[in-house]
Amino acid sequence: MSEYITVSYLTEAKDLYKKAEAIAVGMTVGSWTDLPLARQEVLAPYLGTVGSVTITEEKDGLQQGIIAIQYPTGNITPDIPALLTTVFGKLSMDGKIKLVDIDFPPSLLARFPGPKFGIAGIRELVDVHDRPLLMSIFKSCLGLPLGELETQFAAQIEGGVDLVKDDEIFFVDDKAPLAERLAAYNRIIETAGRPVLYAANLTGPVHQLVDKAKYAIERGANCLLLNVLPYGFDILHRLAEDPDISVPLMAHPAMAGAFYAADEYGIASSLLLGKLMRLAGADLILYPSPYGSVALDRTEALAIAEHARSSNGVHKSAFPVPSAGIHPGLVAKLYEDFGTDVIVNAGGGVHGHPNGTADGARAFRAAIDAVVQGQTLAEGAKSSQPLALALEKWGSA
Amino acid sequence: MSEYITVSYLTEAKDLYKKAEAIAVGMTVGSWTDLPLARQEVLAPYLGTVGSVTITEEKDGLQQGIIAIQYPTGNITPDIPALLTTVFGKLSMDGKIKLVDIDFPPSLLARFPGPKFGIAGIRELVDVHDRPLLMSIFKSCLGLPLGELETQFAAQIEGGVDLVKDDEIFFVDDKAPLAERLAAYNRIIETAGRPVLYAANLTGPVHQLVDKAKYAIERGANCLLLNVLPYGFDILHRLAEDPDISVPLMAHPAMAGAFYAADEYGIASSLLLGKLMRLAGADLILYPSPYGSVALDRTEALAIAEHARSSNGVHKSAFPVPSAGIHPGLVAKLYEDFGTDVIVNAGGGVHGHPNGTADGARAFRAAIDAVVQGQTLAEGAKSSQPLALALEKWGSA
Structure with a gap:
């Protein structure tokens, strides 16, 4: 039939x-x-x-x-x-x-790979099972010497993030080559004594990306970031289906607006970033949150999470990562909208904290702990000076 | 500096x-x-x-x-x-x-390959130097047994086309596998006794397309068609820069409208299909003509041809192939708009001829010969019954 x-x-x-x-x-x-x-x-x-x-x-x-x-x-x-x-x-x-x-x-x-790890697999990897995960983004990567990147990385880890990602525009990395970054960051993770995923930007000629991914994994990569749309969906599919690529794949939405932003043309964001990303094998899907200045329509943002997480009878679920404009004061709203199986992801909302990056991450962790325990952010701030300072700076929604 | x-x-x-x-x-x-x-x-x-x-x-x-x-x-x-x-x-x-x-x-x-053959190289390959080239598209490919495709192919060649291309949606070719098509079509070309380029649709996993292209060339492919945007520009780049891929690359604009069609979002068609396609290595660039029902804005359509052909100081020029809605009655207009270095490309305008495919191609060849000699199409039709019939059916612009 x-x-x-x-x-x-x-x-x-x-x-x-x-x-x-x-x-x-x-x-x-x-x-x-x-x-x-x-x-x-x-x-x-x-x-x-x-x-x-x-x-x-x-x-x-x-x-x-x-x-x-x-x-x-x-x-x-x-x-x-x-x-x-x-x-x-x-x-x-x-x-x-x-x-x-x-x-x-x-x-x-069933003929598409879907996520290799999915939400459950990623929770295993970072050993966190009962709250939204916290991810942070390097403030910037391009042009910085390895030493400065290490400092940024260490501060993020110190503050308690579960995942860190490269800047997606980090193509020219001659001052901090991939293998050196991996070695340096892994030393920092080891010192911290808890698992942290670092999503290294996978770059280079498309027909060599499978080999490049394996090269990265051999040198200690435990997660890979890919600009899926500029490269084309198919390479994500090929990375995901390869049994030797034994780390989660994080999909960046770079260029997605060129497809979804017009009302009457293009491809809807829920299909592009929700269904197709998961189908092709993204374990983590970054996309514009409905909150920030780079905002996505709320219905679409929720639909992406729905497509990423709901059972389709075949594939593992993917972690939605609604990003951009996220600060600790938004965590209650984010938890209300997206629930537990979401990744709270911030750049400026971490690094812009009055006390700097580490306290920026601590403020987020305190905010997450509060909402998961049914507290308001204000209640959480009573036992977290970093969160109190963050709420003072950014307010809360 | x-x-x-x-x-x-x-x-x-x-x-x-x-x-x-x-x-x-x-x-x-x-x-x-x-x-x-x-x-x-x-x-x-x-x-x-x-x-x-x-x-x-x-x-x-x-x-x-x-x-x-x-x-x-x-x-x-x-x-x-x-x-x-x-x-x-x-x-x-x-x-x-x-x-x-x-x-x-x-x-x-200079760090991008650009076209390997370009306009001059393709003219050498088909040994036509003084007129627009004529290309035709299979009426359909999907699901047809090889015998019927051969009949279609032979009729197009008989009528005098310089290039034939696969339908771009021809992915499932189990009834007429690539190697068998190549062998069969090459026999027809050999019988015709003049060079014809056949653009075979290059399909499969993206990281294997370079090898697949070489496989096709070994089996006689003399031109390859690629759905560049669904695959991503980079694989075109990698095919173009590979010295062993010794045939012209034809870029299909599938999915381009998702990028260019909105006024306020996306990527302009002249950049997407003109500059970037040439940069990445397309020898022939298909795109919507300004005439048909699937029409592109005239200024943009001319700008694509300009970007494809004008000197950029580094790369060979690419052949513009303004397509869709082309019938013999449009050839004078097309020649006026695009000049000699253009490819006249038609599907329905060839196969829909009252006398069938071969006369459809003959009508186009007569129209092209007429305009190049400074005649009107009506003058050309005096010595070409196929052109006279075509003008009767479609009129002229």
Whole structure:
């Protein structure tokens, strides 16, 4: 029996149903009604069909709404380039249209790797099971000598973060090469006496990234950061499916706004950063929080977390990491919105603390401990001077 | 002496100059005025600067316009993932902003491969020097047995096309595997007794595409088609720079609309499909023509051709292939807009000819011959029954 991928588009047309039919045929077998019967028999298994048409508005003679097209799974190889080319290749250039969702049958899901560690696996690695994790970002990396980066790293660890990530623009690292950073940071982690994940930025030619990842792991990397969209989803998939890449993969959303930011074009953030990132194998998914200046629409931000964490029957869950603009005063709100299985991630909100980086991290840890115990942040601040100072500086939401 | 990449963005802000300054600092060293002098000295070579600010409109307290930021070339490794992450990673998610252009110093250009064959090289390969080339697209590929594809291929060759390309959604080719297609089509080309390029769709895991390309070439491929954006620009770069990949690379624009279609977000088509495709090594660049139903803005379509063909002091030129909606009646217009160094590319405009595919190609060849000789299409149709029939069906522009 044929199985289908159901693809939803937000679009407009004089007659939305006719447009849906044209897409179903045009994006699969090309033409249909004018084909001889014998050809129709050959091509029937490849023909797309209209799943549904929902008109949400009609004005100026145009119907706007969501159309769902069913593409036979047999039309694609199980990889994201084939998927995106098939369902949004030509179509992306054909007037107002936004790719908003894709539903996969379990048989196709199973041919994608999904997260290797997932939320449970990452909790094992950092040995933290009952609270949101805390991650911090280097204030900056580019151009800094290794010694200064070590100082930054040590301060973050001292304050109690569970994960640290490289700046995503850290490509030129001649002053602090990857192998040297790994050695230096691992010494600091060892001294701290507790597990900390350090996400090293994976860079270089795309066809060598699998080897580069293995090189990093041999030199002590315990997590890898990837700019998934600039490199293309498929390399994430190939890293995730490789059994020798034995560390979690952290997906950075660099360039994602170029896809999702327009209302009427592109690809919805929940699909791009939620479903597709998880499918391709991200253990941790960074994306704009709904709070900061680089903010994502709240519904979309929650949908990304939903796609990352909810059961899809096949894959492990991925950790949502709603980022940007996070300070300790937002932790209660963040916990309310995202629950326990979330990573609190901050850069300026850690380093900008009045007492510096280590107390910045302590303020976050105190805020997390407070909300998990059902306290308000103000209550938590009574037993944490760092949190009290942070709330004084940033307020609370 | 430092060199800079100059990156232009279309954006808006209360104070556009302040926004430009914030981007210049925020996207490079992170912070500046609050840094101690010693740190400023270390980081100065990495600091971005404001090149220019051009306000085009002020309304509702917002300035709209173009800001140009200068990024030191030393901030990036010479690859497109590093470039795009650095200049549009976080920034793409930061409100209304569109990446409209990037100017590269020659020293950086020289570190990208550019086209291996270019226009002159492709003209040598097909031995056509004085007219636009003619390319045709299979009516459809997916699901068809090899025999039917051979029939389609032979008809296109018989009619006189210079290049034929696979359908870009041709991923599942179990009924006509790559090696078998190559063998069959090459027999047809040999029989025809003149050189024809066949662009075979390059598919598979991204980290294996270099090997897959070599496999195809060993089995007779003389041109390769790549869905560059779904795979990511970097694999095009790696294919282009590999000396053993001795055939032209044809870039398909699948998914490009997700980047360029919105006015206020994403990446301009002239940069995406013109400059970056050429930089990364496309010999032939497909993109929406300004004529058809899947149409691109005329200025942008001409700018892509300009970026593909004009001297940049370093790279060979690339063939622009403005596609979609092309029929023989558009050839005069196309020649007027794009000149001789263009590829006339059609699918429906070839196969939809009243007499079928071969005459469809003949009609195009007659139209091309006519305009190159300074004749009107109507004049050309006097000595070409296929062209006369085509003009009758489609009219002329």
